[in-house]
Structure formats: C-alpha cells, structure tokens
Amino acid sequence: MNPKHSFPIKRLKIAGQPEHRIEAAPAPGEVAAMPERIPLLKARLRVDTGDRVKIGTPLYEDKENTDIVFASPAGGQVVDIRYGPRRVIREIVIQTEKAEEHEDFGAPPGAELSRTTRPRLVQILLNAGMWPLFRDIVYRSVADPAETPAAIWVAMDNLDPFHPPPEIYLSTPADLRQFKTGLHALNILCEHTHVCKSAKSADLDAEIENRVTHRVRGAYPAEDPGVVHFHNKTTTSENRGWFIRGQDVVLLGEFLETGSFPTRRIAAVSGADIESRYVSTRIGAPLHTLISGVIEPDKYRWVTGGLFRGYSGSIKSYLGLYETGLFLITESNKRELFGFMRPGTNKPTCSRTFLSIFNPKPLSMDADMHGAKRACVNCGNCTRVCPVNILPQFTYKCIRAGEIEEALSHGLLDCVECGLCSYVCPSKIELCHTFQETRHAYFRERI
Amino acid sequence: MGRIETTLRKIFDIPRKHFEPGGRLEKLAPLFEAIEDVVFFPAEATRHRPLVRDSLDLKRFMSMVLVALIPPLLFGIYNTGYHTRLASGMSTNLISTAGTGLMIVLPVIIVSYAVGLFWELVFAAVRKHSISEGFLVTGLLFPLTLPPTIPLWQVAVGITFGVVIGKEVFGGTGRNIFNPALTARAFIFFAYPAQMSGDAVWVAVRQNAAGAADAVTGATPLAVTTLQAPFNHIQEMLASKGYTLASLAIGNYPGTIGGTSAICAAIGALILIAAGIASYRIILGCIAGLLATGFLLNLLATPQAMPWFSVNPVYHLAAGGFAFGAAYMATDPVTAPGTDRAKWIYGFLIGALTVLIRVVNPAFPEGVMLAILFMNMFAPLLEYTEIRLRLKKRIPHV
Numbered sequence: 001m002n003p004k005h006s007f008p009i010k011r012l013k014i015a016g017q018p019e020h021r022i023e024a025a026p027a028p029g030e031v032a033a034m035p036e037r038i039p040l041l042k043a044r045l046r047v048d049t050g051d052r053v054k055i056g057t058p059l060y061e062d063k064e065n066t067d068i069v070f071a072s073p074a075g076g077q078v079v080d081i082r083y084g085p086r087r088v089i090r091e092i093v094i095q096t097e098k099a100e101e102h103e104d105f106g107a108p109p110g111a112e113l114s115r116t117t118r119p120r121l122v123q124i125l126l127n128a129g130m131w132p133l134f135r136d137i138v139y140r141s142v143a144d145p146a147e148t149p150a151a152i153w154v155a156m157d158n159l160d161p162f163h164p165p166p167e168i169y170l171s172t173p174a175d176l177r178q179f180k181t182g183l184h185a186l187n188i189l190c191e192h193t194h195v196c197k198s199a200k201s202a203d204l205d206a207e208i209e210n211r212v213t214h215r216v217r218g219a220y221p222a223e224d225p226g227v228v229h230f231h232n233k234t235t236t237s238e239n240r241g242w243f244i245r246g247q248d249v250v251l252l253g254e255f256l257e258t259g260s261f262p263t264r265r266i267a268a269v270s271g272a273d274i275e276s277r278y279v280s281t282r283i284g285a286p287l288h289t290l291i292s293g294v295i296e297p298d299k300y301r302w303v304t305g306g307l308f309r310g311y312s313g314s315i316k317s318y319l320g321l322y323e324t325g326l327f328l329i330t331e332s333n334k335r336e337l338f339g340f341m342r343p344g345t346n347k348p349t350c351s352r353t354f355l356s357i358f359n360p361k362p363l364s365m366d367a368d369m370h371g372a373k374r375a376c377v378n379c380g381n382c383t384r385v386c387p388v389n390i391l392p393q394f395t396y397k398c399i400r401a402g403e404i405e406e407a408l409s410h411g412l413l414d415c416v417e418c419g420l421c422s423y424v425c426p427s428k429i430e431l432c433h434t435f436q437e438t439r440h441a442y443f444r445e446r447i
Numbered sequence: 448m449g450r451i452e453t454t455l456r457k458i459f460d461i462p463r464k465h466f467e468p469g470g471r472l473e474k475l476a477p478l479f480e481a482i483e484d485v486v487f488f489p490a491e492a493t494r495h496r497p498l499v500r501d502s503l504d505l506k507r508f509m510s511m512v513l514v515a516l517i518p519p520l521l522f523g524i525y526n527t528g529y530h531t532r533l534a535s536g537m538s539t540n541l542i543s544t545a546g547t548g549l550m551i552v553l554p555v556i557i558v559s560y561a562v563g564l565f566w567e568l569v570f571a572a573v574r575k576h577s578i579s580e581g582f583l584v585t586g587l588l589f590p591l592t593l594p595p596t597i598p599l600w601q602v603a604v605g606i607t608f609g610v611v612i613g614k615e616v617f618g619g620t621g622r623n624i625f626n627p628a629l630t631a632r633a634f635i636f637f638a639y640p641a642q643m644s645g646d647a648v649w650v651a652v653r654q655n656a657a658g659a660a661d662a663v664t665g666a667t668p669l670a671v672t673t674l675q676a677p678f679n680h681i682q683e684m685l686a687s688k689g690y691t692l693a694s695l696a697i698g699n700y701p702g703t704i705g706g707t708s709a710i711c712a713a714i715g716a717l718i719l720i721a722a723g724i725a726s727y728r729i730i731l732g733c734i735a736g737l738l739a740t741g742f743l744l745n746l747l748a749t750p751q752a753m754p755w756f757s758v759n760p761v762y763h764l765a766a767g768g769f770a771f772g773a774a775y776m777a778t779d780p781v782t783a784p785g786t787d788r789a790k791w792i793y794g795f796l797i798g799a800l801t802v803l804i805r806v807v808n809p810a811f812p813e814g815v816m817l818a819i820l821f822m823n824m825f826a827p828l829l830e831y832t833e834i835r836l837r838l839k840k841r842i843p844h845v
Contacts, residue, residue, distance in 0.1 A: 138844070233842055234842070235842065236842055236843060236844070238842075239842065239844050301492075301498065303498050307497060307498055307499045308496070308497040308498075308499070309496060309497070310496070310498060311496075312493075312498050329498070329499065331492045332490055333490050333492070334490060335487035335488055335489060335490045336487070336488040336490070337451075337452050337455065337486065337487060337488075338485075338486065338488070339487070339488020340485075340488055340504065340506040340507045340510060341510065344502060347502035348499075348501075348502060349501050349502040349503050350501055350503075351501065351502075351503040351722075351723055352721060352722050352723040353503050353507050353508070353511055353722050353723070353724070354502060354503075354507075356502075365499045366499070367492050367493045367498050367499065368490055368491065368492060368493065368500065369489075369491040369492070369493055369500050370500050370501065370502045370503070370504055371488075371489065371500075371503075371504020371505065371506065371507075372484065372489045372491065372504070372577060374504075374505045374577070374579055374580070374620070374621075375579060375619060375620045375621030375622070376621050377505065377508075377581065377620065377621050377780050377781050378621065378780045378781055378783075378785040379508065379780045380726075380780065380785050380786075383785070383786075389837075389841075391785070391786065391834060391837070393785060394785070394834060408844065409838055409841075409843065410834075410838065410841075411838075411841050413844040414841070414844070417496075419496050419497030420497075422495070422496070422497055422500070423497050423499065423500055423501055424501050424503070425501075426501075426503050426504050426505045426507070426508045427504075427505050427621075428500065428504065428505075430495050432495070432496060432497065433495035433496065436496075
C-alpha cells in the first residue's frame with residue numbers, strides 16, 4: 001500500500017528545522033511527570049510529597065482502570081505536586097539522586113520474547129508502567145488493555161514541526177536492535193502491526209526498511225497514524241486500533257531487553273533565536289535544560305509536542321511523556337500598522353493571498369491568531385485541508401446546534417485532532433478545539 | 448513611519464475610554480473597534496491548539512474581493528463619464544471623462560457605504576458583536592449594479608433593504624440565504640422599475656448641456672429584442688445598434704455602472720481564482736450552463752420563436768451583467784453551496800437560468816440577478832444532498 005495525501009499545508013515553509021546532529025543535554029537535577037498531558041485520563045496519585053521513588057515506581061494510575069499505572073521517569077524524592085484548575089494534577093516533580101535506583105520488575109523476557117504469550121506480555125507491560133506508550137487511535141487516549149485492536153500502527157515519523165526523524169532516534173546499532181525487539185513485541189500483541197514511515201525520511205538498514213508496510217508521501221498530517229489508518233480501513237470492525245510512536249518502540253525494546261523502565265528521549269529543539277538541533281535528554285526533563293545559549297525566556301511560548309498538536313508552556317515546564325519536540329515561538333503583542341493591507345512577503349500562509357507564496361525561504365511562525373473571530377462564511381478552507389474527509393464547517397455547525405448524532409455521522413470520531421481546520425480558518429473559529437471537547441464529552445458519556 | 452504610527456496610536460488611545468464599557472459612547476464600540484482594526488491589525492495570542500494560525504483572516508479575504516473589483520470599478524467610472532459627456536455633447540478626453548464619471552459614481556458608492564455601515568453598526572451595537580468585513584464587499588458590489596441615473600435616496604433604501612432584510616434578519620453575516628447586494632438590487636428593481644429598467648436610465652445626462660435629449664435613450668443590448676429582429680438576424684440587428692461581440696465584451700455601452708464589461712469581470716475573476724478566494728467551480732459552472740443552454744435554444748430556434756433563441760451563445764457570455772454576476776455575486780461563499788460538486792451544479796444552473804430568463808421571458812431583458820437569487824435559495828438543498836451522499840461513503844463508528 002502506498003497511500004498518498006496532499007494537503008495545501010505543503011505550501012507552508014516553517015523556519016526552525018533542526019540541524020542534523022544530536023547533542024547531549026545536561027543531566028537535569030529534577031524531572032517531572034505530567035498527568036494533565038495524558039488525554040482523557042483521570043489520574044489518581046500513588047505517591048505523596050516527600051516519598052522516595054525509583055525509576056519505574058508507579059507515580060499515578062488511571063482511576064477508571066487501576067491496572068494502568070504511570071511510571072516514575074526518575075529516581076529520587078518527590079519534592080512537589082502541582083495542581084491546576086479543578087485539582088487536575090499538573091506536575092509531579094522529582095528531585096533526582098546521583099545514583100538513581102531502578103524498580104525491579106523481574107527478569108526481562110529478552111530472548112524468551114517469542115515464547116511469551118499475549119496476556120503475559122500485556123501484564124508485564126502494565127506492571128512496568130510501559131502500557132501508556134500504546135494509544136487508542138480513535139480517542140488518542142491510553143489504549144484499553146482489555147481490547148484486541150484491529151491493528152497496531154507504528155508511527156515512525158512525526159511531521160508536526162518539529163520532531164526527530166527515524167534516522168536520528170535510530171542512529172546507533174543498539175537503537176536499531178531495540179527497535180526490532182519492540183516490533184517483535186508488537187507482533188505478539190496484534191498480528192496486524194503496520195509500520196508507517198514518511199517517504200521523505202532517510203533510508204534505514206534493510207531489515208527495518210523491509211518491515212515498513214506503509215510509506216506516506218505528503219506534509220503534516222499525512223504521516224499521522226490516525227490518518228493512515230483512516231485511509232486504509234475498509235469495514236466498521238477495523239475502526240478500533242492502537243498506535244505507538246517509533247521512538248516509543250525503541251523504549252519498549254529497551255525495557256524488554258534490560259527489564260528496567262527506560263527514560264531516554266531524543267527531542268527536536270527549534271526556534272528562531274536558538275540553536276535548532278536534536279538533543280538527547282530524558283523523559284520529563286525541564287525545558288530549560290534543552291536550550292543552549294542565553295535567551296530572554298519570557299519572550300517565548302515554550303511549545304512542546306509540535307506546533308499543531310503541542311501544548312504551550314513556559315521555561316518552567318517539562319517534557320511530557322509523549323513529547324519529543326520543543327519549539328520556541330514568539331507571541332507578537334504588537335498591533336501591526338495596516339497589517340491586513342501589507343503585501344506580506346514574510347507572512348506564513350497556506351492561502352494564496354500574500355506575496356509570501358513567491359518567497360522560497362522558510363518563514364518563522366508565531367503564536368498569534370492573525371485576526372479576530374468572525375462568523376463562518378462557508379469558505380470551505382477547512383474542508384480542503386481535512387486529512388480524513390470531514391466537512392469541518394458543517395460538523396462544527398452540527399455541534400453548535402446540539403446535533404451530536406449528526407456530527408458523529410459526519411465522522412467526528414475519525415477526526416485526528418490535527419488542528420489544520422483551525423489553522424486555516426479565516427474567521428479564526430476554534431474548530432479543532434470544539435471537536436476535541438465534543439469527542440471527549442462523548443467518550444465520557446459512552447462509558 | 449515610526450512617527451506616523453505613534454501619532455495614529457495617540458489618535459486611537461485618547462478617545463478610547465469613551466468607547467469602553469461604561470463610557471459615554473459605549474454603544475459605538477463596534478465602530479471604534481472596526482476602524483481601529485483597519486489601522487492597527489489586531490494582535491491576539493492563540494489559546495487553544497493549534498498554537499499557530501494562518502496569516503489569512505476575514506479582513507484580508509474580503510479585501511481581496513475589493514482588489515478584484517478595481518477593474519470594473521475603474522472602467523465603470525470611465526464608461527459612465529464617457530456616455531454622459533457624449534450624450535451631453537461635451538469633449539470626451541480621458542481626464543475630464545474620468546472626472547465626470549467620478550462625480551456621478553462616487554456619491555452612489557458613498558451613500559451605499561454610509562447607509563449600509565449605519566445599519567451594520569446598529570445591529571452590531573445591539574447584538575454586541577464586531578462589524579463583519581463582508582459589508583465592505585456588499586457596499587461596493589451594490590452600487591456597481593445600479594444605473595448611473597439612480598436617485599441617491601433609492602440607493603439608501605436599497606442598501607437598507609439589502610443589509611437589514613437580506614442579511615441581518617437572518618442573524619447577520621454567514622447566516623443569510625440571499626446575497627445582500629443582489630437582494631438590495633432586486634428590491635430596487637421591483638420597487639422602482641422606472642429608475643431601474645427601460646431605455647432611458649442608462650446615461651446620466653447633464654441637463655445643462657445643449658441638444659442632448661435625443662441621444663440619451665437607447666436600448667441596452669439585451670433589450671434589443673423588443674425591436675423584433677427577423678429570424679436568425681439578431682446578430683446583425685445588434686451590430687446595427689453598435690453592439691458587436693467585441694463591444695459587448697469590452698462593455699463600452701450605456702448600462703449599469705460596473706456591470707457592462709465582461710473583460711473587466713473576467714480579470715476580476717482571475718484575481719479571485721488566483722488568490723483562492725472565489726471558487727473556480729462556480730464560475731466555470733456558470734459559463735458552462737450559459738453556453739450549453741444557449742446552444743440548446745439555438746437548436747430549438749424557429750422563425751416563430753423569440754429572436755434571442757437564435758443568438759450565438761457566446762453573445763450571452765459577453766452581454767449584460769452575466770460576467771459580473773458570475774464573477775462576484777455567484778461566488779459569494781455564504782450564499783453558495785459549500786461542497787465541491789454542489790458548486791458545479793449551482794453554477795451550471797445559474798448559467799442556464801440566466802439564458803432562459805433572458806431569452807424566454809420578455810419581461811426581463813437581463814436574467815443573471817434573478818438566476819443567482821433563485822439558486823441562492825437552492826444552495827442549501829444542493830449542499831445537503833451532497834453531504835448525504837458523502838456521508839454514505841464513510842465507514843461509520845457504530
């Protein structure tokens with residue numbers, strides 16, 4: 001199979017592509033777990049401030065399924081637990097010790113992997129807090145371990161600007177070996193394991209290239225596992241699926257080989273005023289450790305997890321479990337004189353209304369709405385960019401009219417929350433946010 | 448530039464307090480905001496995902512339509528001035544012609560914008576929302592579809608009807624069924640036919656000019672039918688009145704202010720399509736529908752039929768306000784269907800209806816306005832049908 005998607009988003013040339021090198025970030029004195037960033041999770045703490053934890057000790061669990069636990073990314077003392085509005089657990093901060101201890105999960109399956117049964121493997125992964133690496137393709141929440149998915153999708157690339165490509169996180173022979181071990185484990189969990197890779201990313205060793213089942217051409221979000229899944233499913237029974245990021249497959253392999261919870265991460269660090277490159281760090285690292293050089297931290301939005309899907313934070317934030325990219329963008333609070341009349345040779349856009357379409361240079365993005373909220377004029381830009389053939393403007397109107405069933409028939413559950421509809425909307429309507437909230441509300445009511 | 452910016456900043460900052468909640472001019476806040484936003488582009492940070500947004504906003508979107516309206520506007524000013532001076536027996540050099548044209552056209556545009564803006568402001572103040580940029584387009588489209596002799600009070604009444612009944616009673620921008628500019632024109636057309644149709648309204652004669660009265664009445668090309676052309680001789684008949692295909696396309700004949708020139712409308716359409724603002728599907732659909740129906744009627748033409756049955760379909764393309772309507776009115780995204788195939792059908796039927804109204808109905812020499820309004824009514828149905836068909840193809844989640 002060779003699905004090809006082409007979205008007008010390809011017109012967007014974003015500055016800040018990291019240089020092709022990996023730099024080691026300094027070891028952080030504290031790391032944090034962020035339960036708030038796990039979609040749809042109702043977290044319950046398993047530790048308290050002052051507790052000593054090892055790497056892999058369960059820090060919190062899913063209230064609705066207490067089998068799903070989230071492991072500590074560091075060994076040391078829990079120094080702070082920060083809450084957000086409505087007591088949502090925002091950060092569990094752990095001060096790391098010099099010699100971090102690892103939680104003992106018993107002997108790793110290692111070479112015995114082929115003889116491990118599916119229920120046993122699920123149990124091992126749940127115990128070690130590795131399970132949250134598997135995510136549900138419909139709701140993008142943590143996968144339900146009781147479910148048998150129609151397929152597991154391995155998303156090797158993440159084209160949401162910017163993330164490390166496979167050739168970066170699979171740069172050593174050990175990485176490659178662990179990736180293969182991880183794939184092996186996936187095959188035990190589900191016989192239909194699809195590996196999708198962007199046609200643009202560099203070739204890896206032949207054995208892995210042979211395992212690639214889907215090569216995706218096109219810009220973000222063509223490579224998204226939800227998008228590829230959507231374009232490949234043929235029946236209702238195939239709706240349910242799981243996905244896992246390529247880098248997480250390496251972690252899975254590392255866990256199965258060593259038996260201890262893996263903490264390493266390679267993250268892309270980008271921004272107009274900083275050195276854009278890849279850094280090797282750890283899960284939950286404080287964001288300031290990823291930046292080299294002196295900058296004025298409050299000038300920026302510290303966006304982790306990509307410009308489209310990411311979260312905004314500040315210098316005080318941490319790298320979440322799923323986040324492997326940091327992008328520093330500015331928030332322009334200056335009102336531009338005659339802004340809408342300017343030729344706009346350096347304004348990033350997917351439209352053809354600015355002269356920037358003739359500008360071959362990558363343009364820097366900022367965290368600005370670039371306009372005020374208006375009524376929908378039915379321009380259809382959202383429909384043109386939707387990767388899963390939803391008609392966002394009509395689906396949005398269904399939701400606003402309270403017709404949730406109608407919105408579901410429009411394919412609301414196929415929505416991959418890529419954010420392109422909100423991105424292109426000239427009326428600056430929060431389409432994606434509305435879809436996400438409605439999907440979440442539906443998920444909660446369904447249970 | 449820096450100094451101008453600071454000065455402008457001050458101009459807005461000093462009276463701002465009066466427009467803020469509790470201020471004396473609180474009700475006029477939408478007007479203040481609208482003017483300030485034109486000068487200083489709003490800068491608001493993103494709050495939800497995605498954290499970046501496109502540079503295109505509705506202001507830019509709508510101002511692209513204004514850019515595309517420049518060719519018909521300029522030509523319209525010149526053409527109006529030219530025919531006025533010609534009929535009034537005055538010299539027709541470029542500068543004085545443009546001057547005369549401006550003297551006639553500018554008041555119409557100013558009244559349209561001022562009265563329309565007033566109503567927009569009333570509704571924005573009551574509903575507590577911002578003034579939508581869509582009005583910039585309506586306020587300019589409407590005057591361009593009027594004859595130059597239109598009394599200014601009728602312009603005011605027309606734009607009032609267009610904005611209030613055509614748009615605001617439905618809930619404002621984005622919710623209207625009919626194109627407000629065309630609704631305004633249709634209202635004037637039916638309410639004041641003496642000033643909107645016939646042979647005498649298309650040239651604004653300067654009364655003080657000597658010996659002009661005879662030259663001013665003349666049938667517009669589409670009204671030539673009333674003269675009962677012999678079978679298969681309509682083109683010669685038109686030519687004898689000075690309407691060749693070329694002159695129809697250029698549009699240098701008396702008619703509505705901006706709607707006579709097919710070439711100018713085509714330039715505008717190209718700008719809109721190149722900028723991705725107007726749907727090429729609608730425009731091509733209109734042209735296809737017009738030519739197909741025109742050709743079909745050719746086949747049905749007999750000596751007993753009405754004379755326009757036998758005209759070469761290309762004449763339909765060039766004559767009257769079709770090109771203007773297809774480029775700027777039919778492509779209004781709010782009142783057109785929002786799905787791709789429905790756009791083709793919508794466009795095709797506009798073209799077909801235009802020809803039918805022109806040829807078959809002797810009461811209305813021009814049909815594009817009614818064709819578009821009629822199809823506006825059917826746009827939701829077309830859209831609904833296509834959505835149903837699309838949803839059938841989806842794999843449902845139980």
